[in-house]
Amino acid sequence: MPWYSVYHPNLIDKAAIQFIKDAWRFRSKPILVVLDPQGKVVSPNAIYMMWIWGSNAFPFSTPREENLWREETWRLELLVDGIDQTIPNWIREGKYIFLYGGDDIEWIRKFTTAARQAAMAAKIPLEMVYVGKSNKREQVRRVMAAITAEKLSYCWEDLGMVWFFWTRLESMLFSKIQLGKADDHDIAMQEIKKLLSYDNVSGGWAVLANSSKVVVNGPGSTMLPTLVEYDLWKEHVPVKGYDLAFKDHHDKLHGIAHPCCRFEFPSTVGRIPDRMKCPECQRIMEKLTTFFCCHDDAHHGTIASI
Structure with missing residues (x-):
C-alpha cells in the first residue's frame, strides 16, 4: 500500500x-x-x-x-478481542465472567464482594476484570492500585489496555454512525451504546457473560442490588441456571429504576449525529452543548446549554 x-x-x-x-x-x-x-x-x-x-x-x-x-454477533470477544489473553482463556474454560468499570472504589468493593459471595453460594466458577473508564486516568490508576492491593479482582494494570478497550467501543459507535446505522435495532449496537452511556454516569457498571455469551449488562444501580438480593432469586438457579436467573431478577429491577443514558461527543470528532435514539427507551434523546473541565481529578465543572 x-x-x-x-x-x-x-x-x-x-x-x-x-x-x-x-x-x-x-x-x-x-x-x-x-x-x-x-x-x-x-x-x-x-x-x-x-x-x-x-x-x-x-x-x-x-x-x-x-x-x-x-x-458480527453480540459476544464477549467483540468487547475484548486482542487486548489480553486472560479473558479468552476464561472463555475456553467455560467460566462466568464479569467485566466491570467505573471510578468509585467503594462501589467496586461492594460489587466484587457481592459477586464472589453469590458465585460461591451458586457454586459456579466466576472471574472478574476491571476495565476502568475512558477518562480520568489518574483516578483509574488509583482504583487499579486499590484493586490489586486488596485482591478484589483481576484488572488491566497497563493503562494502554484500558485505553484500547474504550477506543474500540467508541469506534464501534462511530463506525455505525458513519454507516448511517447507529439507531438500527441490532442487539450489538444497542448494548454497545448502553456501555458507552454507563461510562458517562457516576458509579459503576458491569457486564455478565457465560463463557462467550453476553447475558446482561447494566449500570451499578441495578447490577449491585441484583447480586445483593441473591436470596430472592437463588431458587431459580437450579432450573434456569445462574445466568438466566440473574438476568430475570436484574430486568425486574431495571424496569423499576429506568436508568438514563448519556453520550458525550468531543467537538474534535468530525461526524456527530444530528439525533440519536436512547438504547433503553428508543426515544429521541435531547441534544446539549457542554463545556467540560479538562483536569483529571475527582470533581469536574460542567456548563451545559440546550
Whole structure:
C-alpha cells in the first residue's frame, strides 16, 4: 500500500485543506480516508474498522465494513478481542465472567464482594476484570492500585489496555454512525451504546457473560442490588441456571429504576449525529452543548446549554 507524507503542512494548498475539512469532516482527531487505485474514495474514515477488526478489515472499504458488521454477533470477544489473553482463556474454560468499570472504589468493593459471595453460594466458577473508564486516568490508576492491593479482582494494570478497550467501543459507535446505522435495532449496537452511556454516569457498571455469551449488562444501580438480593432469586438457579436467573431478577429491577443514558461527543470528532435514539427507551434523546473541565481529578465543572 503506497504511503505518502507531506514534508511540511504549509505545502498543502489552502483549497485542499478546506476540502479535507468540509468533504472529509476532518477536525483534529486523526482520520484515515481510503482511496482505491483509481483515486476513488472507498471509505471516508477506515480508522474505526481498523481499531475493531485490525487487518481483517482489509481492503478497508465501506462495503467491507458493512459485511464485517453483518457477520458480527453480540459476544464477549467483540468487547475484548486482542487486548489480553486472560479473558479468552476464561472463555475456553467455560467460566462466568464479569467485566466491570467505573471510578468509585467503594462501589467496586461492594460489587466484587457481592459477586464472589453469590458465585460461591451458586457454586459456579466466576472471574472478574476491571476495565476502568475512558477518562480520568489518574483516578483509574488509583482504583487499579486499590484493586490489586486488596485482591478484589483481576484488572488491566497497563493503562494502554484500558485505553484500547474504550477506543474500540467508541469506534464501534462511530463506525455505525458513519454507516448511517447507529439507531438500527441490532442487539450489538444497542448494548454497545448502553456501555458507552454507563461510562458517562457516576458509579459503576458491569457486564455478565457465560463463557462467550453476553447475558446482561447494566449500570451499578441495578447490577449491585441484583447480586445483593441473591436470596430472592437463588431458587431459580437450579432450573434456569445462574445466568438466566440473574438476568430475570436484574430486568425486574431495571424496569423499576429506568436508568438514563448519556453520550458525550468531543467537538474534535468530525461526524456527530444530528439525533440519536436512547438504547433503553428508543426515544429521541435531547441534544446539549457542554463545556467540560479538562483536569483529571475527582470533581469536574460542567456548563451545559440546550
